[in-house]
Amino acid sequence: MEVERLNKGEWSEVYAFIKIASDGLLDVGDSDLQVKTNESYKVFRIIKDQDDRIIEIEDNNVVIKNISEQLKLKTICKKEFKKLSDRLLNMIIVSNEKTFEYNEIKNFFNYMGIKKLKGKCDVKSDIILDLQKNIDIIRRILSFSIKSQIGNPATILNASQKTNFVYDIVGVELNDEEINELNLKNPKIIINKVMEKGGELKYLNVNDKTFENNIKSIDFLLSDILSQLIVYTYRTSIKGIQEVLESIDLTVPNGYSNKQFHLYVLKRLKELIYLSATTMITNDDFYNGDRINGGIIIVKFNGQLVCYDLYNIDDFKNYLYKNIKFESASRKRHNYGKIYRDDNKLKIKLNLQIRYKF
Numbered sequence: 001m002e003v004e005r006l007n008k009g010e011w012s013e014v015y016a017f018i019k020i021a022s023d024g025l026l027d028v029g030d031s032d033l034q035v036k037t038n039e040s041y042k043v044f045r046i047i048k049d050q051d052d053r054i055i056e057i058e059d060n061n062v063v064i065k066n067i068s069e070q071l072k073l074k075t076i077c078k079k080e081f082k083k084l085s086d087r088l089l090n091m092i093i094v095s096n097e098k099t100f101e102y103n104e105i106k107n108f109f110n111y112m113g114i115k116k117l118k119g120k121c122d123v124k125s126d127i128i129l130d131l132q133k134n135i136d137i138i139r140r141i142l143s144f145s146i147k148s149q150i151g152n153p154a155t156i157l158n159a160s161q162k163t164n165f166v167y168d169i170v171g172v173e174l175n176d177e178e179i180n181e182l183n184l185k186n187p188k189i190i191i192n193k194v195m196e197k198g199g200e201l202k203y204l205n206v207n208d209k210t211f212e213n214n215i216k217s218i219d220f221l222l223s224d225i226l227s228q229l230i231v232y233t234y235r236t237s238i239k240g241i242q243e244v245l246e247s248i249d250l251t252v253p254n255g256y257s258n259k260q261f262h263l264y265v266l267k268r269l270k271e272l273i274y275l276s277a278t279t280m281i282t283n284d285d286f287y288n289g290d291r292i293n294g295g296i297i298i299v300k301f302n303g304q305l306v307c308y309d310l311y312n313i314d315d316f317k318n319y320l321y322k323n324i325k326f327e328s329a330s331r332k333r334h335n336y337g338k339i340y341r342d343d344n345k346l347k348i349k350l351n352l353q354i355r356y357k358f
Contacts, residue, residue, distance in 0.1 A: 004106065004117050005099040008092050008151025012299040013126050014105060014117050015088050016146045019305060021046060022081035024057040026131065026297070029306035031318035033298065041307070044139065045130035051114045064112050074112060084108060089303040092150050129294065133311075142294025142309070145277065149301045149358045156320075157276040159329030159353035162208035164336045165227050169346035172199030179339045179346075187234045187328070187337035187350065194339075195235075203227035207349065218275065219268045225250065226272075230326070230350050239325040240357065241269065270317040276354060277320055278310070327355045 006014070020026060020043055028039040046055040049067060056063040062081060064074040084105070091102060109117060125143035132139045147154045157163070172194055174182070182190050191201065203224055206212035215223045232248045233239060245266060252261045277296060295309040295316060308316040329351050331337045336349040 005101050006117065007099050008095070009148045009154055010117075011088065011092050011100075011102070012148030012150055013146045015085060015092060015303070016297055016299055016305055017046065017127060018081050018085040018088060018105075019303070020127075020129070021055055021057055021062050022078055022085050023305075024078075026129070026305060026307050028133075028312065029298065029308055029315070029319065031315045031322065033300065033306060033319065033323075035304075035306060039133065039135060039312075041129075041131040041133050041309075043129050043131045047128040047130065047141065048114055049128070050116065053113055055112070066113070076112075085303075125294075127297070133309075140294075144294040144297045144307065146297045146299065147356060148299040150299060153356040153358055155327075155353060155355045156273065156324060157352065157354035159327075159334050159351050161334050161336075162206075162211050163352040164207035164334065164349040165223075165230055165352060166204045166207055167201040167227070167231070167348050167350065168204050169194055169199050169339065169348060170202050172197045172346075174339065174346060179341075183338040187331070187348075188237060190337070190339065190348070191231065191235050201231050201348065204347070215272065218271050221253070222268050222272065225265055225268065226352065230352055233326040234328070234350055239327065241273070241324055241326060241354070242321055244326065245269065266321075270321050273320045273324060273354065274313070274317050323357050324354055325357050327353045329353045 024043050026041040026043055027035045028041065030036055043057055045057065047053075047067070048055070052067045054065045054067055054070075056065060057078075060078055062076045062078055063072055064076070065072055088102065088105060091100075105117065109115075126146040128141065128143045130139060130141050174197075182193055185193070194201070206215065206223055212223055215226065219225075228250055229241075229244055229248065233244055236247075238244050238247060245262070250261065250265065252258055256264065293310065295307055297305055297307045299305060308319055310316065331351075334351050336351040339346055339348050341347070
């Protein structure tokens with residue numbers, strides 16, 4: 001196995017793998033990240049198809065088999081997984097490095113025949129489990145994304161130039177000197193200065209057509225709604241999506257009361273967040289197929305694992321809605337936040353990125 005330096009979020013994925021193998025159980029969370037006392041999963045197997053490995057979880061042992069021939073390769077006492085998970089959790093918590101190696105883990109995975117500690121970066125799922133909920137009679141094979149409260153907050157919708165929203169600046173004239181001077185400021189100052197001069201930002205389109213179509217496939221009005229929320233969060237520095245929606249005055253279409261439209265927007269936003277967490281990748285058509293069919297596993301600060309499954313979608317969506325925020329990504333890297341001219345029109349791009357608060 002090649003040497004891998006991972007960050008705390010990536011090591012948390014490895015920790016979740018080891019802890020699930022140790023416990024053979026997975027708790028289900030409510031909308032406040034608390035464990036539901038009447039719901040849990042019994043985990044029978046962890047499937048590592050990229051390494052041709054199945055990890056079968058018995059009462060006292062963990063059995064390693066290859067997928068292709070179903071041969072028993074190793075039998076390891078579950079206590080070894082428990083000791084290793086405890087040591088890894090402590091390492092994740094106390095480490096002051098952005099990335100670090102852990103040779104004991106590397107050697108242990110190598111012994112099991114697992115070459116890669118973590119999953120691929122370009123897919124949503126991090127772990128595949130064969131499991132059964134205690135209130136269900138059906139065993140299912142489900143894929144989960146793993147997110148951690150330990151380390152830097154994880155993103156659920158990554159920034160890129162594809163996630164830039166393009167606006168016309170109308171109602172104000174600016175010469176080149178004024179534009180250059182404003183562009184030395186941050187986007188918050190630029191937007192507020194434009195509005196102080198009597199201008200406004202009029203939404204034009206999303207920078208990438210595929211991403212725009214993904215948004216519109218949820219609801220045709222959603223890109224316009226998001227454009228208003230994005231301007232508001234840059235203007236005010238209010239970041240929490242719940243807090244933004246509760247404080248913004250949205251443009252209400254004809255036929256809706258303010259309350260009706262607020263509920264309409266709330267439902268669409270929750271759907272966008274849910275799809276971003278489970279399915280949608282900005283450079284691909286998300287409706288080509290689910291990338292997660294199970295849900296999300298959260299590694300809490302204390303090392304406890306709590307999952308949100310897609311069979312309890314309301315709790316899942318409510319948890320996401322309460323716990324994510326808009327974030328301003330690198331302005332230089334993603335080429336946004338500056339006024340420019342295009343066909344003698346003033347324009348500006350603002351970037352969309354969504355990240356967990358914790």
